[in-house]
Amino acid sequence: MSFDVPDDLRYLDSHEWVRQADGSATIGISDFAQDELGDVVFVELPSEGDDLTAGEDFGVVESIKAVSDIYAPVSGTVTAVNDDLLDQPELLNEDPYGDGWLLELELTDESDLDDLLSPDEYRDQIE
Amino acid sequence: MSLRSSPLGDSHAESGARFTDFGGWEMPVEFDSIRTEHAAVRESAGKFDVSHMGEIVVSGPDATRLMQRLTTNDVVPLDPGEAHYSAITREDGVMLDDTVVYCLPEDTDGDYLFIPNAGHDEQMADRWRDHATQWDLDATVDNRTTEYGLVALQGPDAPDLLAGETDLALSALGRFEIADGTVAGVDALVATTGYTGEAGYELLCPWDDIETVWDALDCQPCGLGARDTLRLEMGFLLSGQDFHPETEPRNPYEAGIDFVVDLDTEFVGRDVLEGVDVEGPEEELVGLSLIDRGIPRADYEVTTPDGEHLGTVTSGTMSPTLGEPIALAYIPTDYTEHGTKVRVVVRDEPKKARIRATPFLDR
Numbered sequence: 131m132s133f134d135v136p137d138d139l140r141y142l143d144s145h146e147w148v149r150q151a152d153g154s155a156t157i158g159i160s161d162f163a164q165d166e167l168g169d170v171v172f173v174e175l176p177s178e179g180d181d182l183t184a185g186e187d188f189g190v191v192e193s194i195k196a197v198s199d200i201y202a203p204v205s206g207t208v209t210a211v212n213d214d215l216l217d218q219p220e221l222l223n224e225d226p227y228g229d230g231w232l233l234e235l236e237l238t239d240e241s242d243l244d245d246l247l248s249p250d251e252y253r254d255q256i257e
Numbered sequence: 258m259s260l261r262s263s264p265l266g267d268s269h270a271e272s273g274a275r276f277t278d279f280g281g282w283e284m285p286v287e288f289d290s291i292r293t294e295h296a297a298v299r300e301s302a303g304k305f306d307v308s309h310m311g312e313i314v315v316s317g318p319d320a321t322r323l324m325q326r327l328t329t330n331d332v333v334p335l336d337p338g339e340a341h342y343s344a345i346t347r348e349d350g351v352m353l354d355d356t357v358v359y360c361l362p363e364d365t366d367g368d369y370l371f372i373p374n375a376g377h378d379e380q381m382a383d384r385w386r387d388h389a390t391q392w393d394l395d396a397t398v399d400n401r402t403t404e405y406g407l408v409a410l411q412g413p414d415a416p417d418l419l420a421g422e423t424d425l426a427l428s429a430l431g432r433f434e435i436a437d438g439t440v441a442g443v444d445a446l447v448a449t450t451g452y453t454g455e456a457g458y459e460l461l462c463p464w465d466d467i468e469t470v471w472d473a474l475d476c477q478p479c480g481l482g483a484r485d486t487l488r489l490e491m492g493f494l495l496s497g498q499d500f501h502p503e504t505e506p507r508n509p510y511e512a513g514i515d516f517v518v519d520l521d522t523e524f525v526g527r528d529v530l531e532g533v534d535v536e537g538p539e540e541e542l543v544g545l546s547l548i549d550r551g552i553p554r555a556d557y558e559v560t561t562p563d564g565e566h567l568g569t570v571t572s573g574t575m576s577p578t579l580g581e582p583i584a585l586a587y588i589p590t591d592y593t594e595h596g597t598k599v600r601v602v603v604r605d606e607p608k609k610a611r612i613r614a615t616p617f618l619d620r
Contacts, residue, residue: 159611168291169292171575172550172552172582174551192483193291194486194574195287195482195574197552
């Protein structure tokens with residue numbers, strides 16, 4: 131089975147992704163992660179204004195069969211939360227890199243991004 | 258210890274199923290997605306490989322007496338071709354397992370068949386043999402777990418689907434019956450039993466021929482994941498999880514299946530259960546629905562609104578049919594009235610929930 135790993139993103143080995151744009155970042159979970167979890171039925175996320183620390187868990191994604199912590203790929207302050215996931219958690223399965231995004235952050239330190247996996251490194255990990 | 262494999266294991270691997278260890282067996286947990294598989298069974302039909310379930314055949318002049326001694330329900334009224342649900346209890350009334358007991362059709366090799374849960378077959382066969390010896394009963398006990406493959410075909414379309422593959426007149430079979438026939442040309446015992454709440458069948462076939470039967474059933478393959486969500490919507494017990502002789506020791510009254518206890522029969526555990534029948538159990542398994550957002554899972558604590566401990570969730574999930582978080586939990590009988598507000602503690606957060614009747618789904 132092959133999974134979508136977009137080239138314009140950076141990845142954490144625990145299967146979160148980051149899309150960077152001018153000091154802000156959008157984060158989500160990878161196609162591989164949503165497939166491993168199966169049908170996502172519940173998402174618990176922080177609120178706007180909360181601070182995340184790179185490497186620490188900040189929320190939970192639950193599928194029918196499993197509970198999974200999600201980890202912050204980078205440190206930052208939450209500037210937007212994908213509220214659509216409250217009523218439509220299945221967006222995480224259907225479009226993990228698009229409508230299934232989790233949070234937007236204002237980055238604390240852009241150099242955090244240097245510690246993340248490149249698309250090729252992440253592909254190696256999940257193959 | 259290496260895992261036991263189903264005769265369909267290679268077939269499942271080729272179809273891309275994910276596997277899990279269940280009761281010492283490597284079994285498919287998911288073929289496509291739990292939601293897809295679950296919906297197929299509720300709306301059309303699905304097939305499950307449940308070859309991990311045990312098959313114990315009991316025969317001989319004292320077979321009825323032996324079955325009567327070791328299971329809680331009354332086997333005497335069962336005519337050949339009939340079946341019932343039952344419990345297997347020890348002296349203190351605690352359930353070792355739950356099972357379906359079949360009185361086998363005439364001309365079948367054996368008198369009774371019972372189906373213990375995965376991984377219990379050897380223990381139960383030994384228990385039956387030991388008791389036969391102890392009470393000097395003339396009965397033979399044959400563990401045929403690796404001689405039979407078992408496929409469950411479940412869902413509203415199951416009767417039509419099977420009708421095209423069997424020589425049996427399915428409409429002549431009521432619920433909880435068993436008949437000897439063929440499916441896809443293979444010898445099969447066809448039972449009108451299941452674990453989903455839907456119409457359907459359980460098909461016992463020779464181990465080496467089960468793949469022919471599996472392949473002939475043209476419907477959604479389903480794994481143990483969907484089997485679990487389907488049974489939980491019906492409030493059906495999962496042995497080893499909703500009761501377990503060591504980690505969750507419960508009698509049939511606590512587990513809500515006292516309808517399978519016949520106190521007029523002499524079974525192991527009867528005297529203790531007669532006391533429970535008179536006094537009533539101190540705790541009972543109830544259904545829970547979460548009102549707040551969250552999903553109740555096994556081992557989560559249940560409390561009063563004030564935070565006083567009431568019990569623990571034994572099974573919980575997001576119900577795919579209802580779109581509602583549901584659970585089973587043992588609760589002191591003072592709190593089991595339907596509608597009672599309680600809390601389920603999810604990651605240290607008390608979430609509002611209410612006690613409700615099972616099944617969660619009308620069927």
